[in-house]
Amino acid sequence: MGGPEDQVPLVEIVDATLSYRGREVLTGIDLTAPAGRTLALLGPNGAGKTSLMRLVAGRLPPDAGRVRVGGADPFRAPATRRAIGWVPQEIALYPRLTVAENLGVFAQLAGIGRRARKAAVEAALAFTDVAEVAGRPVGLLSGGYQRRVNIAASLMGRPRLVLLDEPTQGVDLAARAAIHAVLGRLRQDGAAILLATHDFAEAERLADDVAFMAGGRIVREGPLAELLARIRAGAPEHEIALALPPDQAAEAALRRAGFGPVDTGLTWRASGRGGHTLDGAALLGALRRQGVPVSEVRVRTPGLDALYLDALQSGTSGAAASRPRPLRAAR
Incomplete structure (x- = not known):
């Protein structure tokens, strides 16, 4: 995905397969993601979105196929894993520690030395716009602030790739807008963003590219603007x-x-x-x-929700679901 100006993609997945407890959860995954773009993963629960993100994060190795981030295997290369920011759906913070203390812990885990740690924490606080609550225990913060601190913790190693699993789940509109602003700044700074979400409005606002998943496969993927233009070429x-x-x-x-x-x-x-x-x-x-x-x-006018339904209906209607299918414009 991406334009001709993009060189080697930051993320490259080739024919990756993954099984869990004897059941195949990902099959024949082919996907690329360049730096400076946001790729949204969409699909029903159980489609394999989180499993795919775990492969990219280096938390799991594929049973077959290849996963590369910056040309290296994230599962086997610790330095590559440290260049990946992982923001899970759950709040992965210490509730009794303050925001600044939490970020200090994650800075240490990211390998940042003691002398540089304070500056790194201050930079993350400013970047995610949570400096005003730096001294408050995380457990006393609103859900929106907790999610922003969750993102801040993933940024301590200045990652080139940030993975987010439902980053705005359960937050109000103001918190959602604040989180979207953080993701916009990450993209402007040249990071690649891989976003798993059920929120069509969120994906349509943030994504440059989309990949629709069903049954552990990618049934359609491509630049969002191009896919929407095709589906909007027909009748409303x-x-x-x-x-x-x-x-x-x-x-x-x-x-x-x-x-x-x-x-x-x-x-x-x-x-x-x-x-x-x-x-x-x-x-x-x-x-x-x-x-x-x-x-x-x-x-x-058809939107991303219509594109999603069309992708899932055509992509799961037989054996052809094993590879992305072209979008059929209405006649």
């Missing part, structure tokens, strides 16, 4: 909001019309590939005449 999506859960007859009518449920089942969506020729008002009337409790019809 129709989205239906229901006043009540549909009964069996209403659900059958929706599916005949090319709609499928999303979220709680009160929202149903069909892309332009469904072949809709009716405008919103005509579609509303046609469905209501069939007993569908429609409260609203929306016509929307």
Whole structure:
């Protein structure tokens, strides 16, 4: 991924396979990530996102294939592992220690000498904008501050690659914006960022590239702008909001019309590939005449969520799921 100006990718994974307790959790993974770009991993729970990040972080070796970060095997090269910042989904901090004390511990673990440690802690505090809480115990901080300190701890070794697993889970909008600002600064500084998230808005805002995973495979990957441009080249999506859960007859009518449920089942969506020729008002009337409790019809430009559904539906529909498939633009 990336433009022609990119040289050797910082992260290179070739045909990597991983098994856990006798079960294959990653199969035939091929992926690259250059410096200075953000790659978002998207997929359902159990798709293999965290396992893939553990391979890249050097926490696990692949059973087959190759994983390289900066040209070296992160599992076998301690210096390479130290150049990787790992931010797990859980808060990996000492709750009774202050923020500054936590960062001091992680600086020591990163191999930073005592004389340089204070400056490194101060730099991380400033970079993640948490200096105002440096003297407070981590356990007394809000979830948003804890997550920013979690990121700060991963930066003590000035990593070239930062891996983040659901970095904004459970935080409010203000904390989310603060975390996004930190990730933006990391990207501007030339770091490669690998981000696993379930948040489509977050991925669409932050990512340069995306990789969709299902069943331990990458079913589609590429530059986000290019993939979105292809899916938006066709007809817009129709989205239906229901006043009540549909009964069996209403659900059958929706599916005949090319709609499928999303979220709680009160929202149903069909892309332009469904072949809709009716405008919103005509579609509303046609469905209501069939007993569908429609409260609203929306016509929307397809976004990352539509791209995700298309990737998973096409990528898991048979043996061809073993390799990324090209996105089909609507006709």
